[in-house]
Amino acid sequence: FGALKGAGPNGAPLYLKLKRSIEEAVRRGVLLPGDALPSERDIAAKADISRVTVRKAVQDLVRDGLLVQRHGSGTFVARAVERVEQSLSLLTSFTEDMARRGKTLRSEWLDRGIYAPSPEEMMVLGLSPQESVARVSRLRIADGTPLAIERAALPAMALPDPTAVGSSLYAALEKTGSRPVRAIQRISAANLGAADARLLDLPTGTAGLHIERISYLASGKVVEFTRSIYRGDTYDFVAELRLGD
Ligand code: GLP
Numbered sequence: 001f002g003a004l005k006g007a008g009p010n011g012a013p014l015y016l017k018l019k020r021s022i023e024e025a026v027r028r029g030v031l032l033p034g035d036a037l038p039s040e041r042d043i044a045a046k047a048d049i050s051r052v053t054v055r056k057a058v059q060d061l062v063r064d065g066l067l068v069q070r071h072g073s074g075t076f077v078a079r080a081v082e083r084v085e086q087s088l089s090l091l092t093s094f095t096e097d098m099a100r101r102g103k104t105l106r107s108e109w110l111d112r113g114i115y116a117p118s119p120e121e122m123m124v125l126g127l128s129p130q131e132s133v134a135r136v137s138r139l140r141i142a143d144g145t146p147l148a149i150e151r152a153a154l155p156a157m158a159l160p161d162p163t164a165v166g167s168s169l170y171a172a173l174e175k176t177g178s179r180p181v182r183a184i185q186r187i188s189a190a191n192l193g194a195a196d197a198r199l200l201d202l203p204t205g206t207a208g209l210h211i212e213r214i215s216y217l218a219s220g221k222v223v224e225f226t227r228s229i230y231r232g233d234t235y236d237f238v239a240e241l242r243l244g245d
Helices: 014-027 040-047 051-064 094-100 119-125 169-175 194-200
Strands: 067-070 074-077 084-087 105-115 133-142 145-155 182-191 207-216 222-231 235-238
Touching (some): 040 051, 094 105, 094 169, 105 145, 145 194, 169 222, 194 222
Antiparallel strands (some): 105 133, 133 145, 145 222, 207 222
16 A cells, blocks of 8 residues: 555545555455455555554454454455446346345435425426425445435325335335336436545545436336435446347
8 A cells, every 4th residue: 555645535534545445455356355454554654644544444444344353363354345236227226236135234314304395306206386395315335335325306295204214215115106117317427525425434526426316107207306326436337238220
């Protein structure tokens, strides 16, 4: 790990930069599962940072399960960094995607409630100013790693009580007969702003993916307008392409 000061996006705490460069080394196979991490002192000297900073980065990665510490013998790589491969042709929920991969999903609520719709929400969801919007915003954490921030807006008619949503929004919509059957998803590049970066445990300015999903009921009515920020270093979106006419 080379000198970290001034490296990477500005303003990121040094321990986060070190954390990401260790993850990057594991992702690229420079460090393999079972390999020993250099000593705290060596990393601190090479990266020109304090041992306290190294310890904080290492402790975080132990907590995330990427590293293990064995008393007396050092710190080792516990597992490879996996990327998530996500099909672009299936309308699935985050809960279903994670269950299929055997990951344990946890969500932290950022917001849920009934509001007066914004002009954009009125336009996309086809609401009148007298109607209400249900907002459901969550940080989604798989196996301890925050993967995405999802901010969903729905017609309140489809989700009258957002506080009753359990772990899955689509499961809640299924119950009210409002699970979408079709969606248009738009993916674009985004650099993480300070608040989102903090939630995703990444340095400000890190590359992310902005994903917008507009979902429809069989009747053609829009039931969901979700804007999400996904970690850019974790997701591969995959689509099958066929020769056109
Ligand atoms: C995906 C989509 C979101 C959708 C969510 C529902 O992540 N990008 O648009 O709202 O799934 O997931 P769940 O049912 O787990 O809440």
